[in-house]
Amino acid sequence: DGRPLPDPPAVDGPNPSFDGDQSGIHGLGHEGSRYEVMFFLNAPDDSIEGFKEVWSELGDSIVVVGGDGVWNCHVHTDDIGAAIEAGIDVGRPHRIRVTDLIQEVEEQAWVRDQLVELDKVVPCAVVAVANGTGIRDIFRSLGVQWVVVGGQSMNPSTADILAAVEAVPSDQVVVLP
Numbered sequence: 001d002g003r004p005l006p007d008p009p010a011v012d013g014p015n016p017s018f019d020g021d022q023s024g025i026h027g028l029g030h031e032g033s034r035y036e037v038m039f040f041l042n043a044p045d046d047s048i049e050g051f052k053e054v055w056s057e058l059g060d061s062i063v064v065v066g067g068d069g070v071w072n073c074h075v076h077t078d079d080i081g082a083a084i085e086a087g088i089d090v091g092r093p094h095r096i097r098v099t100d101l102i103q104e105v106e107e108q109a110w111v112r113d114q115l116v117e118l119d120k121v122v123p124c125a126v127v128a129v130a131n132g133t134g135i136r137d138i139f140r141s142l143g144v145q146w147v148v149v150g151g152q153s154m155n156p157s158t159a160d161i162l163a164a165v166e167a168v169p170s171d172q173v174v175v176l177p
Contacts, residue, residue, distance in 0.1 A: 032060065032076060033059045033060060033061075033075075033076035033077045033078050033101070034077075034078050034100065034101055034102055035076065035077055035078065035080050035098055035099065035100060035101060036061075036074070036075075036076055036097075036098070036099040036101055037059075037073075037074070037075050037076075037077055037080055037083040037084065037096070037097075037098050038072075038073065038074045038075075038096070038097045038098075038099075039073055039084070039087060039093040039094060039095055039096040039097065040070065040071065040072055040073070040093070040094050040095045041064075041066075041070075041071040041072075041073050041087050041090070041091050041092070041093050041094075042069055042070060042071075042091050042092045042094070043069065043071060043087070043090040043091025043092070044069060044090070044091070045067060045068070045069065047090040047091065048064060048071060048090070050090065051064070051073075051086055051087070051089075051090045052064055054086040054089075055073075055075050055077075055083065055086055058075065058077045058079055058082050058083055058086070059075045059076050059077030059078070059079075059083065060075075060076050060077075061074065061075065061076040062074070062075050063075075069091075071091075073087065073093070076101065080098055084096060103133075106133050120169060121169045121170065122145065122168075122169060122170050123170065123172065124170055124172040124173070124174060125145040125146070125168035125169065125170035125172070125173045125174070126143065126144045126145055126146075126173070126174050126175075126176065127144070127145065127146045127147075127148065127161065127164045127165055127168060127173055127174070127175045127176070128144045128146075128147050128148070128175075128176040129147070129148045129149075129150045129151065129155075129156060129161070129175075129176065129177050130147050130148075130149070130150070130151060131149060131150060131151035131152075131154065132151075139176075144176075145168045145169070145170075146164040146167060146168050148160050148161055148164050161175060
């Protein structure tokens, strides 16, 4: 609407949430909150400061932007329910999304590991559809070249499966749905 954004709050000293160690949730180890909770929130502007205070007790990486009764909210937390309930206490959260940050990091590592091994040409490659690190690890231990993330009630698209078939180093491919 053309109005300037407010100045960010002043910070005294260095950022207390960053000590220089980058091995947390987005690195190789796990420290910090497990879940990312995001939603749009319809709430009065004067209720947002209290909402942010509640969230500051639940997690970190808090971002709440918007105005005129519509807010985009983001937090990293271990308590999904409390994060959503805080939104309900001040208004109406909608388009709620929750991401398991640990699973996301494991999936990214999984993709990197698969890409490293794709240079080994095989007479017949296997592409499988599976969900969960345990079953994917079993498939990998049995020689499956590519695992497409999916399963019951979250089937991958045909394009995802085709991309995996085209990525494996073989002219012959077996797909395990």
